[in-house]
Structure formats: C-alpha cells, structure tokens
Amino acid sequence: MGDDCAVVRADADGPWVLKVDPTLEGQHFEVGSRDALAIARKAVHRPASDLAALAAQPCFALLSLEVPRGTPPSWIRQLIRGVETACRRLGGELVGGHTASSAPRLALHVTWVGRSVLRRPWSRRRARPGDLLLATGAFGGSRLGKHRRFQPRIREALALAASGEPVHAAVDVSDGLALDAGRLAAASHLRLVLEAGEIPIAPAARRLAQRTGEHPLSHALSDGEDYELLLATPPRSLPGLLRTAKRHRFVLSRLGRFEHGSGVYLADEAGALAPVEPRGYVQRFV
Template sequence: MQVKDVGEFGLIRRWERELAQDPEQVAQGIGDDAAVLDFPGGRQILATTDTLVESVHFDLAFTSPRQLGKKCMAVNLSDIAAMGGRARYALIALGLPGSTELAWLEDLYRGLQEEASRWSTWIVGGDTVRSPSGLVITVTVLGQVPQGRAVPRSGARPGDLVVVTGDLGGSAAGLASLTRSPSPVEPGVLEYVRRRQLEPIPRLAEGEIMAHHGASAMIDVSDGLASEVNHLARLSRVRVVVEEESIPMAPATRTLARVLEADALAWALNGGEDYELVSTVAPEQFAAMARAVRERTGTCLTVVGRVEAGAGCYLMKEGKRRRLEPTSYDHFLTTSGPSRTSP
C-alpha cells in the first residue's frame, strides 16, 4: 500500500491512532486546527505547522516573494484563529535551491515579517537547508489561549447555528483568474479576488471575539466549506445542514464566475484557501457575537446553516436537501500531478 492509496486525511487519522500522546499535558493532540498544550499559569499553548511546496501550493509565476512570505505566515496564523487563540511566536524552516537570488529571499522574509508583525507575532528561529528542486517553506506558529477556552472542532451541538466570517469562494476565483486570463472585467474585480488568493487575511481578531461569545466549535476554511463542515460534523458527532442561498459570496467572485462561465458555488464549497472561520453557536448567543465582531473588526458574520442530531452534511436548496460531500484537493489522492497551486 502506498501513501496515495490512503490520502492526506487517511494519513492524519493513522497518526492520530498510532503516535503516542502525553495524556498529562496535551489537552488536544493531532486532528484539530492546532494542538492545545497545558502550561503553568492558567494558560494553554497552541501549536500548529504548515508546509508550502513550490508547484504544489504556489507558482512563482503568479506570486511575488513578499506575497508568498505573507501567505505562508497567514495560513498558519489562521489555524491559531480557528482555536480562538492569540498568536505569539513563529519558526521558519526553508528548503532552498542554491540558485535562489538573495534579493528574492530578502523579499520573502520581508513578507513573513510583515504579516507576523501585523499580528504581534515574533519570528524566533528556524532552519535553512538546500533543496535539490524547488522551494519548500515550513512555518510553525505558537499561540496562547486562556485555560480551557480553546474552541475545538468537536463542540457543535444540535440546535446551534453554523456561521461564517466574511465571504467564500474569492480565493478560488483569484486562482482561476490567474490561470485562465479572463476577458476584461472592471479593475476592482481582479484586484479583489487576486488579493483573496495571494494575500489572505487570518481572522485572528474575529476568532478571539467569537470564542469569547460562545463559539462551540470552530475551523478555518483551508479546503472549502464542504470539507470544513464535514470535519465539524464528524468530530462533533452531529449533522450539519447548510442553506445554499445563504452562503456569502462577494460580488467580484460572482462577476468573475459569470465571465469565466465557472460555478461560483463550487468555488465556495470546494475551492478552499479563503481562510475565513466557520463556527457553531447557540442561536441566543449569535446576535451579541455578530455585533461584537462587526463593531470591533468590521467583519460580517453570516448564518449559513444549522446543526441537527444525526450524522453527515447536507446542502438545502428550495426545501430539498442533498448530501454535501467534500470534493476538494487531497495531496495524495490526485492522479494527474499538481492540479492547483494551493493546499
């Protein structure tokens, strides 16, 4: 049996089963957005790491080194956001071809530093090695959360609302616009969707506020709404029902879908890399949560569905429900090599 027979999520479940976990100090080990580790003084540490590989996650033809640095940091910060935590420290490990221009590398670091500083995060170390082909960037972020306040993927309860920050599908729209050169659209359209793809913003402030206002479960949108709600449903042992017409999409995303004759809904459900947060919350707590998030960050929360007793995920449209299965990218189940430039 080979890695490609098992797939990325199959591998994660295997590590969950087979790697030893310290039951004393590990409150949440493998399988959530970040690990939650007990620490003296009434706090818990959050730890998360992500690797981005050239030609799998990014194409140097589309991104500047500064944008790439910012994005590598942002996708890790997003996992801290998904736990309701605050980011503190980062480590950077780089695999570089020897021919990498020093000026290019300095711009990459500028991007990493810029995004880290924006969220009061300090880069405290790392490693640099030679890569025989292509660039490999691993960022590890450590964050903190008050004891017992990390929001897991497993806390959704029947009766909760399912809410998302911002809008979905914009990042996939941006990627499509880079690879398929659309016919002319208003200048703001390409600018919006490409920024969503190349310079995603981690929802750290929103995540902390949502945790404070009763988020029962939370996850960030790295693979697409369909995949994320399936994680929430499976780990919380509940059913999630999403209302198709409630899924928030930016006007620019819809415009680009029209121009490219693409399916905006498919971008929102399976495109991924939006780095918005999907959370569940009791209905009576939602209004206060949404108000606090809007007043302190300017970000809108949208109710996209609800949690029911049962299992699996469903998409509702005009009173009819159909199964909502993820069809997003799996690193090992793809048969035709890299099919996109994103995780």
C-alpha cells in the same frame, strides 16, 4: 536569536497552541514566482488561520526554509524580512529558523506557537444539535487573488471569544466550505444543513463562474483557500456575536444548522434537502 534555539518566556499558564504548515512552490504559489512578500505572507498566514480557529493569539514563529540553488541571497533576505513583517503584523515574532539550500523547489515551513485566550480553546468536536453554523467573510473564487492576500481571522476570533458568548466549535476553511464544515459536523457526530440562499458568495466566485460555466455557489462551496472562520454556536449566542461583529466591523453570517444525524445537506428555498458530496458535488444541485 543567535543561539541555535529560540528561548521564550511564558508570562502565564497555557493553553499554548502549536501549528505547522508548509507553503510550497507549485502548490501554494506559482512555480518561479518572485513575489517574496506575497509568498512570505501566505506562509505565515496559513498556520495562523488555524490558530484563529482556537481563539489563539500568534506569539512565536519558526521558519524552516528550503531554497533552490542559485536563489539570489538578496531575494532570500527579502523573503525572510517578509516573514518577520507578516509575523509582527499578527502581533507575533519570528524567533528562529533554518535555511537549507540546493532544494529542488522553494518551500517554507512555518510553525506557530500561540496562546488561546480561552481556558478551553474551541475545538471542532463540540458542536451540538440545534447549533447554528456562522461564518466570517465570503466564499469562493480565492484563486483569483484572495489565496495570496487573505488575512487570517485572528482579530475576529479574539473579538468573538472576548464577547463571552458560548461558541461550541470552530474551524478555519482551507480546503473548502463544504469539506471543512463537513469535517466539523463529522467530528461532532452531527448532520449539517446548509441554507443554499444564505451562503455568502464572494464577488470573485461570481467572476470565476462566468469563466468556468459553473454556478457561483459551486465555487463558494468547494473552491477552498478561503481562510474564513466557521463557528458552531447555540442560537442564544447569535445576537451577541452579531453585535460583536458589527462593533468590530467584520461580516458574520448564518449559513445553516446542526442536527442529529450525519452528513452535509443543502436546503433550497422550499426547504428540500439534497446531500452534498465532499467533492465535485455541486453541479448536481444548482
């Protein structure tokens, strides 16, 4: 810091992993929110969640900040300190940035430079027919609070990578379970069959469903902002990965399987398949 650029030293060869994400007032947090720590944390965690999907440790972060005219300097300092703290808690460091004032809305653009612990980082393109779809955590209802409080699954990703069990593909869920899992399937040129009875539904999805009248599974499949990790693994990896999850005390569930073909399907208890549309699909099934 102090110079215009951050200078960092690499203590080994890559692969380095680079990611930028914007966190925007009115889109990722409420207009006028003054909760500096929650905003800072979300801005740091959103791109870090993508690093988890490549089994990468966050190392260096940059913040490009746009603040509206009249924002109290003390609040801006609190926000930046919040970003620093959130970076440190992930084992990384805020090494530089830029603040522009007189912006029409508060916006935080955080870039992460991380390093994958794998020589060949996970990709979303290498799932194989017969692979299982596994997921950390539970899905749905994030808007009731998790979207502000989520932890990117760095710790879980590094533990799973260190297990040595083959993982063919991975992605984090930001836009919705069905959508992001479908992207992984499409990128791998495969069909994904989700087991309706196996989807881990978050308690918040059930609470939200009571308000919206939708089925909790609908929220789990489509709400988004879950920031959980999806993995495509061969069946033989399952026991070792489950042991790893148990040892590190996190939830890992089996949600479905990849097959030759294309599209995303939901299987009911009897095994009957129904296609899942990318959006607004769930009311037709549940």
